[in-house]
Amino acid sequence: MGLLTNRVERNEIKLGDHIYTYRAVFTYSHHGIYLGGSKVVHFRPERNLNLSTEASSDVYDSMSCPTFPDCGFRQPNSGVVLSCLDCFLKNGSLYCFEYGVSPSVFLAKVRGGTCTTAASDSPETVVHRAMYLLQNGFGNYDVFQNNCEDFAMYCKTGLLIVDKQGVGRSGQASSIIGAPLAAILSSPLKLLMPSPVGVATMTAGMYCMSRYATDIGVRTDVIKVAVEDLAVNLGWADDNEEEVTQVEESSMTQITR
Numbered sequence: 037m038g039l040l041t042n043r044v045e046r047n048e049i050k051l052g053d054h055i056y057t058y059r060a061v062f063t064y065s066h067h068g069i070y071l072g073g074s075k076v077v078h079f080r081p082e083r084n085l086n087l088s089t090e091a092s093s094d095v096y097d098s099m100s101c102p103t104f105p106d107c108g109f110r111q112p113n114s115g116v117v118l119s120c121l122d123c124f125l126k127n128g129s130l131y132c133f134e135y136g137v138s139p140s141v142f143l144a145k146v147r148g149g150t151c152t153t154a155a156s157d158s159p160e161t162v163v164h165r166a167m168y169l170l171q172n173g174f175g176n177y178d179v180f181q182n183n184c185e186d187f188a189m190y191c192k193t194g195l196l197i198v199d200k201q202g203v204g205r206s207g208q209a210s211s212i213i214g215a216p217l218a219a220i221l222s223s224p225l226k227l228l229m230p231s232p233v234g235v236a237t238m239t240a241g242m243y244c245m246s247r248y249a250t251d252i253g254v255r256t257d258v259i260k261v262a263v264e265d266l267a268v269n270l271g272w273a274d275d276n277e278e279e280v281t282q283v284e285e286s287s288m289t290q291i292t293r
Contacts, residue, residue: 153253
């Protein structure tokens with residue numbers, strides 16, 4: 037267990053592990069669920085998957101993957117992708133997300149998106165959720181409320197945020213919001229704390245506490261939802277019914293003309 041992250045070797049990861057790697061010189065991390073056999077299920081913005089290889093460096097092209105023939109498999113209109121570990125990492129280092137950590141360990145991890153105080157379910161349950169979502173999708177990608185880390189954390193815990201308007205499960209998202217929030221809250225303290233060290237310490241403390249308050253292990257607005265019921269809880273079923281109704285109405289219009 038590292039102080040900032042938890043870097044591991046390939047032979048150390050196990051079935052159902054939540055793994056991640058950094059992109060764009062550690063600007064952000066990409067997360068997925070390890071299925072064993074060098075296979076990973078992960079969640080991407082659907083629009084990126086529809087672009088050409090020249091237009092996006094994150095496209096998974098099964099024709100150019102010598103490792104896994106089905107690399108890049110996904111259902112139509114879904115951002116949940118099956119790929120090989122090599123394409124998932126894209127020459128980046130491998131890290132393993134930690135579950136069930138103590139509050140002190142969580143607060144010590146300065147960077148978000150590396151651990152949670154929430155406990156993980158069994159590897160078999162985690163893999164079942166990941167494979168189910170590969171076939172049925174995980175809704176629309178949203179960088180703050182429904183991203184790749186949210187996908188992996190749901191597969192590991194089955195926890196869903198009740199308040200759809202709030203911050204998602206993602207530690208990265210809470211860090212992005214928490215940093216400027218901490219700076220704003222601590223700015224009035226500059227008048228009371230002339231020392232730059234004191235202000236920096238207070239800002240760092242507020243940042244860590246804002247991250248901790250949004251962790252799914254301590255939040256009170258989370259519920260356990262079976263993966264088979266996820267579409268209903270997130271409203272995907274209603275969206276699908278509306279699309280079917282629109283198609284039926286369009287067909288009836290064409291018939292009556």
